[in-house]
Amino acid sequence: MAGIKITGYGCAHGDRTVTNEELARVVDSSDAWIRSRTGIESRYFADNRSNLDMACEAAEMAFQRWGGDRGAVDLLLVCTFTPDLATPSVACGAAGRLGLSQKVMCLDINGACSGFVYGCTLAHAMLTAGDARCALVIGSEKISPLMDLTERGSAILFGDGAGAVVLEADGTKEFASYSDCIPESETLFCERFDPAIMMKGQEVYRFAVNAVPESIYGVLRRAGRRVEDVDWFICHQANLRILRSVAGKLDVGMEHFYVNIQRYGNTSAASVAICLSEMLEKGLLKPGQRVIITGFGAGLTCGSILLTV
Ligand code: COA
Numbered sequence: 001m002a003g004i005k006i007t008g009y010g011c012a013h014g015d016r017t018v019t020n021e022e023l024a025r026v027v028d029s030s031d032a033w034i035r036s037r038t039g040i041e042s043r044y045f046a047d048n049r050s051n052l053d054m055a056c057e058a059a060e061m062a063f064q065r066w067g068g069d070r071g072a073v074d075l076l077l078v079c080t081f082t083p084d085l086a087t088p089s090v091a092c093g094a095a096g097r098l099g100l101s102q103k104v105m106c107l108d109i110n111g112a113c114s115g116f117v118y119g120c121t122l123a124h125a126m127l128t129a130g131d132a133r134c135a136l137v138i139g140s141e142k143i144s145p146l147m148d149l150t151e152r153g154s155a156i157l158f159g160d161g162a163g164a165v166v167l168e169a170d171g172t173k174e175f176a177s178y179s180d181c182i183p184e185s186e187t188l189f190c191e192r193f194d195p196a197i198m199m200k201g202q203e204v205y206r207f208a209v210n211a212v213p214e215s216i217y218g219v220l221r222r223a224g225r226r227v228e229d230v231d232w233f234i235c236h237q238a239n240l241r242i243l244r245s246v247a248g249k250l251d252v253g254m255e256h257f258y259v260n261i262q263r264y265g266n267t268s269a270a271s272v273a274i275c276l277s278e279m280l281e282k283g284l285l286k287p288g289q290r291v292i293i294t295g296f297g298a299g300l301t302c303g304s305i306l307l308t309v
Pocket of ligand 1: 028033037038154202296
């Protein structure tokens with residue numbers, strides 16, 4: 001299937017670094033437990049920054065790396081389950097602050113931790129159909145205000161941040177996507193007016209270690225590719241043990257998995273976007289390489305995309 005190219009990338013994060021030690025002063029946990037059970041060493045909280053602030057910082061960096069005319073952006077998707085307001089959307093706020101054209105279609109997508117992967121799937125559909133010419137897809141989350149810091153199962157996991165990509169259609173690139181979900185699950189949820197995240201960690205864990213390899217095999221089947229054809233697996237950063245388990249099930253070495261959970265924790269829809277941005281900035285993604293990006297999380301949702309760099 002005709003694909004898309006990433007022409008710009010950027011990321012941002014909350015303004016305060018919170019180490020495990022600092023967190024363990026508030027919640028009944030320890031640095032050793034958090035590191036060994038999740039791989040997380042610190043995360044960022046956005047005490048003085050909104051979701052919109054981080055989304056726009058990531059987008060400005062993406063525009064800088066791109067070097068193109070931002071007036072050409074005609075699709076803006078902000079993937080988030082933590083918008084600053086119910087309405088208007090973060091996307092509308094970002095379109096204004098970034099100075100985009102009045103012709104841009106902009107909306108938020110709530111696909112939880114699969115949001116960025118779903119957003120890229122939708123952007124691909126519009127770009128290749130000719131309904132959009134240049135898309136800005138942002139994953140941005142401010143989760144820290146939704147955390148009950150006395151609930152140790154979830155208090156240790158989440159962080160705030162944003163990642164952004166500029167996407168354009170490119171018929172020379174490969175693309176395939178695969179999505180599935182376990183509908184109406186309440187193993188991970190957050191009420192609108194009593195907004196502490198509630199999570200049955202073990203159930204989410206069991207879902208992830210099965211759903212992620214299934215999703216990766218699903219997208220490989222659609223693309224007519226094998227695991228060996230993939231250079232990088234960029235999975236949602238929820239727990240290092242989940243990533244190791246997925247690598248084991250695929251029989252792939254961890255050197256093919258990008259990991260930055262130690263610095264960010266789980267940033268939900270932002271995590272894959274931040275990974276992509278860091279990898280492109282470090283020159284880890286080379287032209288022609290095949291990459292699978294996978295998101296999974298609340299819903300319960302899961303989705304993968306195979307693309308070429
Ligand atoms: N610090 C110290 N001890 C903790 C703890 C914490 N933060 N959280 C749980 N524990 C304790 C439990 O009380 C339990 O103690 P017990 O054996 O005396 O009863 C023990 O550690 C094991 O608890 P368990 O829930 O089995 O831990 P776990 O190994 O499953 O790790 C999670 C908990 C939440 C880290 C893990 O289940 C997980 O990462 N799940 C997936 C969550 C996720 O990815 N969510 C986002 C999806 S997008």
